[in-house]
Structures are given as structure tokens and as C-alpha cells.
Amino acid sequence: EDAGDYKCVASNDAGVVERSLTLTLQSPPVITVEPVGMVLEAGATAVLDCQAMGEPLPTIGWSRQGQPVLDDDRVTLLPNGSLRIAPLQREDTSEYECVARNLLGSVLVTVPLTVQGGPARAKGSIIGNINDVEFGIAFLNATVTDSPDSDTRVIQAKITNVPRTLGPAMRKLISILSPVYWTTAKEIGEAMNGFTLTDAVFKRETQVEFATGEILRMTHVARGLDADGALLLDVVVSGHVLQLQSVADVSVKDYTEDYIQTGPGQLHAHSTRLFTADGVSVPYTWNHTITYASTKGRMPFLVQTLRAASITTEYNPLQEAVAFQIQASIAKGIVLGLPRNRTMGNLLFLQFLESPVLVLLSTDIDECESRDTCQHECRNSMGSFQCVCPAGYRL
Template sequence: MIGVINGQKFGIAVLNTSVQQEARSGVTTLRSSISHIPASVGPLMRVLVVTIAPIYWALARESGDALNGHSLTGGRFQQESHVEFATGELLTMTQLARGLDPDGLLLLDVVVNGIVPESLADADLQVQDFQEQYVQTGPGRLFVGSTQNFRQESLLSFLRCNHSIRYDVARGPQPQLVQHLRASAISSAFDPEAKALRFQLSTALQAAEENEVGCPEGFELDAQGEFCLDRDECSGSPSPCAHSCRNVPGRFSCSCPAGFTLARDERTCRDVDECAWEADPCREGQRCVNLLGSYRCLPNCGPGFRVATDGAGCEDVDECLEQTDECHYNQICENTPGGHRCGCPRGYRVQGPGLPCLDIDECQQLPRSCAYQCHNLQGSYRCLCPPGQTLLRDGKTCTPLERSGPNVTTVSHRDRLVAWLRPRAPIPSGSYRAWVSLRAGPRALSVGRAWCPPGFIRQNGVCTDLDECRVRNLCQHACRNTEGSYQCLCPAGYRLLPSGKNCQDINECEEDSIECGPSQMCFNTRGSYQCVNTPCPATFRQGSSPGTCFRRCSQDCSAGGPSTLQYKLLPLPLGVRAFQDVARLAALSEAGVPANRTELSVLDPDPRSPFALRPLRAGRGAVYTRRALTRAGLYRLTVHAVAPRHQSVFVLLIAVSPYPY
């Protein structure tokens, strides 16, 4: 035996096996010792009972019509073995049995190459009993598949083995298409002083039972009914795997893209939370943010700051601009680095923390604000004058009205805006209006100043139409040349704006009064509309507004779970860049107040969806693009909002337009 394990090369290791068969019980016990194994490799190889697979098959106890490897092949065969651990490590073996030497000993050469999990080196290992199926797949060809479980400390893990065996066709097939080998009472150990790896196990081989007709699962009979052929499960539709499927003889295996791992059903993929690893993947001063299929290391920004758009630093959150402040309706929000202040406008005063601003009664202040009479207003005041007087420009003192002729014009300080409409003044004497007409005369043409109308160009002495559509970006969507001009066109479902260049979506749901069926909502997508299904679960009732469902408390009030279900619609243009927020979600109480103790999460996240949810602050989240929107379609994102006494489910339907507008 020679080979390389985990990059450690070992020279020629000598494998010796003895076979003992008890006459009474008929049990065949094999004891194998592999010497000259380096101490750095030996502990890892304790789990590789597969290294002696050709031996325990060739020398297994036969029962009934079953033939072991020696009886079937005469001790001459080649076996290729592939081993895959549950954690993904791979290992291959080539095992060549060269028959018996003059002394009757079976000669076997083994070449090993691959990776074994390093965690097995110091672990307490116990290999469990296992079974193998030897399937006749053609003349002189066998396929063997097995799953071998082993206990690592207190944890149970496994590895899968596939063997392909070839032998002389003239030896003929097995008595039956399938034979079963059972291995039991398995022990393995490594002696570091002797540098020896030792295995012991009992094996028994038997043909398939009479009720086992045909081929095992994953195989099917060939046209002649002589051999079992592999069934390619991956070629079917739909695929049995959520991402990629790899067909192997007798079965198939699913794999996931980078950043995902197989779920328990070994078919669907789930996100790997790199941020939950014991070793933090980010540098000091950074925080790890898990994404679907990946993660990002972002600056650890303090309260009131957030990660900048470029992801390299922190920027202040303008709570006043984003309306996330806690100021009252009549307070003025002033942004500060890392926070904000709630102040009062002029004419109001602060009552106290958490209280709205209180109006100042200027009419009660000393010295007096008005010369005659004061009228208090919210946030201000107004001075009044006695009859026959009017306010001066200072707005406080009064003066008698000026009289000029029979009419008296009174200007009140209360009038804020006065619009005067005056007739056009007559044209004074001595002035005149003139119209000037400029025409190209014969003399102008004679000197070469030829003139063409707008939209035409002179070529070879003739005015020809100018194709304006050859100019790039003239129209938002499409351009159609006309005689002397051009016309911008819009796709179906859009109308041309007054600018004549840009397109605007037509809201068919409102303008055409679209009526959808029961349990449906009209979803105005960009360029079209859809009647989307918004069904309520069996224990819910339809609300008064479309797309809202309420749980019937009389039926399952004690069952927990969400009490409301709401459908939300969001149309988006094509081409939105990756990691862009497209919607903000906020969980509100029945009074419309943000529920700060609410947690938002995505139910059944789809790794293929371009949308995901990230938390902002308590009770708030942002839906963002995991990758650029390059394909039109309808996407679904189900968000679960959990508060201490209330749960809701929001189904966000996102329609991506085929156009970037």
C-alpha cells in the first residue's frame, strides 16, 4: 500500500490479513494489520475500513448461491473506490488484486490519495455495522454502494463509498443481479509505537431474497433483462435538487453554490451564516453582516451613525430628514452628529422632555407688545387699531388714515398678500409698434447662403430630411423619424410625457377600473398590470381593504401565530444596482406608533431571489437588492413581524419591469 493522506506521503506499507472461520457459527472474522504507517497519518486512517474492502469481499463467508470475490473472479480484479465524507472531503483508492502466489496468498496492491477530516485524528472513533450491495451492471462489471456510519466522540457522522469492480468477462456474472454483504463487529485502532493500523470485522455474503426481484433503487433493467443500468435522476424534470444535481451510479447528490450548504433533506440549500463562526471573519473594529450566500465586513458604527454607501466608513444618520426622530408634531427637529435635538419654533416654549411645545402668549408680556390692543395667535400675535387708524410698518403702533379725494384706501396689517390687477397702459404719443419680416431674397441665394427649413439639411444643393433618430439618447424608449422632425415612442402600457421624450407608466388599475376576481388584487406593474392572488388562509377572514386578512379568533385564538396577513405591492424598474434599498418596512401598533420591540425576519428565504431583508433598528427593516436587477419578473418576499403580544405576516410582491423606467 502506498499513498498520500492530507498531503502526507507514506512509503510502502505492508498489509497482512488473516481469516478465521468458526465451524459452528459459520462466522468469518478478518484481522488486518497495515504496518509502516506514519504517526501523522495512522489516526486518520482508522475510519477507512474501505482500504481492506477487496479483502473482506474476496474472503467473505458465502451462504446459499452467493459467490464471494475470490469465487467469482479467481482473485483477479480491479476495484476503484470513491469516498465522500459528510463534511465534503474526498478520497480515492485504486485496488488491484493479482491472484494467488505459489503459496496460496492473495496479492493486493492499494494506492490511496485524498483528504480525511483532521478532526478525526484525536477523536474516539467507533465504526458502526454497515451493508453493501453488489450490483451486476454489465459483463465483468459490478457496482457497490454503501453508507458507513461512525461515532466521533458523542456525535454520529457518516461517509459514502462507491466501488466499481472489473474482472474477467469469461468468469461469468453473479448468480443473481444483486448480492448483499454485511460487515459487523468492526474495530479499528492505530499503534503509534509499532506504526501499525489494525482492523477487525466479521463479514457474510448472501444473494438477494426471492421477493427482491429486479434491480435496486436507482437502477433499472436493461432491454435484455440481464444487467442493471444506472437511472439518471438528474435528467428528469423538475430536478430533484434546488441548485445543482450530480448523478452517480445508484443515486444522485445535490450541491449548493458558495455560501450555502445542504439542508437536512439533502436537496434544498440554506444560507451559511459566516458571522456565527467561532473565528470572526472580520478585522477588529468591524462587524460581520450575514448576507444570503455571503457576508460583508462593515465598520462598527456607533449609535446615530450608519455605514456609508461605499461600505468603507460611517456617516451620520439624519433622523430629521428620514423622519425617524422622536420630536412632537409642533417641534423643530435639528440634526446633530450621532443624534438630533427637538426644539421649539419662534413663538413657542419648551414644556419639558417628551412634551410638545407650548404657545407663548405675547399679549401677556411686559412691556406690552402693541400700542392699542393685542390679539394672541398660535405661535404669534396681532396688533389691532381703533376705527379710523391703521398700523404702521412696525406692526405695533397706529396712525390716522390719510384721505385723498372721495375714496379712502385702508391698508390693514392683517392682509399678507394683495394682488393688483391693472389695465395695460395706453401707448404714449410719439411711439409705434413695428413688425419686421426677414425673407431670403434672390441676392442671398446668389451668394451661397441657401436656407432649408428646420429638420432638413442641404445636400448636393437639395434640402433633404434630417434623421434625428440617429442621435443617441434623443428618446427614452424609441425614436421614429418623420418628415422634417421626429417622434418619440413608448412601449405598451406607457404614455409620452409632455416633454415629448420620456415615458410614464399608465396605471391601468385606476384609469381602466380593472376588476379582478375574488381574493385578488389589481397590481399595477410598470407597463402593464396583473390580477394577483391574495388568498386568506382557512382560519382567516377577508378584511375591508384588498389584500388584508384577519384571523378568526373564535376558531384558533389560542393557537398562537400571526393574527393578520397583508399583501403589499411594489413595482420596480429594470437595472437597479446591487445592495440598493428598494423599500423600508416598519411594524406599527394599532395606534400607528412604531413597535420598537418587533423583530422582522424572512420566512422561507429563496436563495435564488435577488431581494433580501436587513434590519435597521427595532421594528424597522429594509428590503435591498442582493444583485443587480437584470431580469424582469414577479418576486415574492414573505416577512414575519413578531412583537411581544402580536404577530403579523406581510407578503411583499415585487414586479421588475422589462424597462429601466
């Protein structure tokens, strides 16, 4: 309380003289605005506030696990002492320290920042041809939110500028045309989605084969997040699909995908799926290879299983747009057929460390056991199946 403005006054018979001065007492820093711990989605913006008082006025710096935090293309130290990080990535999860210093000392406060999930938006382009029809350029825009009713994330998307001759066929391709669902799927336990594993920078080569003989190939390139935190995707397609009538009633069944770590920075995935057109079931199988920077590490499990459910799709010929929705989650997968006296670590993990090729010992699932697989005859084979028509009929 002794600090303040003082005035000295001297007087005699000849007159009065006065002088003013300010007494300032030096003091160590005191944090006046403490940062608050945050839990945010990847792609969002975090601002960790930190302000301090003292004499002389303290300088504010930030550190992370003892290492100074420096400005870069995502991290900014604001003039008021706050720390801004945008767009957030999973690797930003950590404890951050705000340090205020002056000549009389320093004070430190720690704040946790947790980044979870994946980006809340995605956008990109699709080019190429299907059934010998050129796309031009179609545009993908998607939003991703947590489901309030289940442990999944909901992907709602629209692909615009889709030619009317391809719109009906596109309805059955939406779950494989874009890898948004794998990149942003809800992570169960320690499982990693595509964003967590690769920081959304990867290449995916896909081949789809329909029971009716058509083959479609796709290349997906994920280019990370833009300045607003949106996932950037480009897709190139080429090949043929079963053509459908515009009025056909199309339903895509729930499905699972197994992702297998086949080497550093490399995954293999495969699935068998069904869609129905006017009540007729049509199976199709696909497999793809995903490559990403090996420095990003491996999945926490040798096999992870993605589950996609509540799939809806619709084509609007007036807008030339395909709209779709998928609920997706990813969890630890299982390997079937392991001998009882062997563990996954003994049988698979050691082999993975010794060789870039992962050999899975698994048993075949007989899809023909399901009554809804084929309308007529179903023939099972290792890893696949085929629907067969009676004489005089065709798919």
C-alpha cells in the first residue's frame, strides 16, 4: 500500500516549491488469469489463456513437458500471453505450462489439453469415369458428429455434380467412394482411426468386384487438414459398376471391415458387403492397401475392425447430388483360428516384427448361412461367395 504518487512541498517567506514523484515497489509475478483445461475434437481451435501481473511487468512464455513452445504454422503466442493452436491434431494432447517471469522471480501454472476423435468436417473432389461416363469434377462435403444414441460417429455427406446417368449407381458406392468413415470413426478403447494413425495424410488403393462381374478401381489421397480444420480428400475412380434404374429402391446393409497392419506404414483391409435393389441382394467384395509415413507408427493392435451401420443414401436428379449418412466406430479386431496354446503375440506379433508381411491364420465365414445373402442359390468359397441364378435367369 506504500506504492503511489507522492508530492514534496517546501515553502518560506519567499515562496513555495513542490515536486511530484511516483513510488513503485517491485513485486514478483502473479498469475491473474489461469488457463483452463480443455477436451476438444481434432481440427478445432484451442486458445489457452494466461495473464500475469508484477513489477516489472512479467513476460509470459509457454512450454510443453519442459520444452519451449515456439511459433509455427499452427501454434501462435498471442500478444496478451495466450497460446493458440489451430487446427488441433491428436499429437497436441499434452500438459502445457504457462510461465510468467520478471526480475524478482517466476511463477508456473500447468494446464492439460486433450485432443480426441477426428476432424468435424471433410471436403474434396472426385474425378474419373464409371461405366465409361466421365465425371468431370464432383465435390464432396461432409460433417462428422458424435452420435447421441450410440458409441459411434455420424458422417453426413453430399457429393454434388454427379451426372444423372451415374446417380442411381452411386447410391451403392457411397461407403467405399470416400474414406471419411475410416478416418473419423469413433475410437473404442485404444483403437485408432485413420486420423489418429496417419494425421490424415495417406494414400489408399481400392479394388471393388461385384458378383455380377463388374470391377471398379479407386485411388484416394488424404492431404491432411486445411487452415479451418477440414479433412482434405481427393478421389480418382475408374471402372464399371452394376447399372441401376433411377427409381430402384436401394438399401446398403450394415457391414464390418478388418484393417490389418502388414508392415511399417502399410495396412490391408477387406470386406464382403451386400446391397439390395428392389429387394434383390447383390454381394460385392473389396480390398485395399493404405500407405502412410512409417514414422507415424503402427496401429495399437494387429487387427482393427470398423463397423458401419445405419447407412442411408439418396440421389437427387434435380440437384445432381448424392446424399448419404453412415455411423462408424473402430475397435480392436480378432484373429480366428489361433491354436489354444499360442497367443497372438507369439504367433503374429513376433512374425510381424521379423517380416513386413503379416500372415493371418483365420477360418472362413460361410456367408451362405444367412438367408438374405442370395435370392436363389449361394455358393461359398474361402473369403468370398457367389450368387447363382437358376437356368433361364441372370443377375
